[in-house]
Amino acid sequence: MLSCKETTKLVSENLDRDLSLRERIALKMHLSICSACRNLKQQMNVLRQATSFYTQEDVDTPKPPLDKKPDSESD
Numbered sequence: 620m621l622s623c624k625e626t627t628k629l630v631s632e633n634l635d636r637d638l639s640l641r642e643r644i645a646l647k648m649h650l651s652i653c654s655a656c657r658n659l660k661q662q663m664n665v666l667r668q669a670t671s672f673y674t675q676e677d678v679d680t681p682k683p684p685l686d687k688k689p690d691s692e693s694d
């Protein structure tokens with residue numbers, strides 16, 4: 620059985636990579652008995668969603684080209 624510390628690590632890693640089947644099962648088992656880690660996972664998901672929201676907004680913001688003139692005046 621995973622400790623809370625190991626579970627926290629897996630929950631965090633799960634946001635960045637695909638866990639192995641073994642890891643997912645261990646994680647699920649721990650989460651089913653530990654409400655503290657369930658809350659933690661929830662918070663991490665919310666946090667990640669907020670982060671991706673800001674990342675997406677940043678991508679959508681048009682940036683002016685640095686090495687290009689806006690119009691061809693010397694074409």
Ligand SMILES: [Zn+2]
Nearest residue numbers: 623626653656
């Ligand atoms: Zn736990």
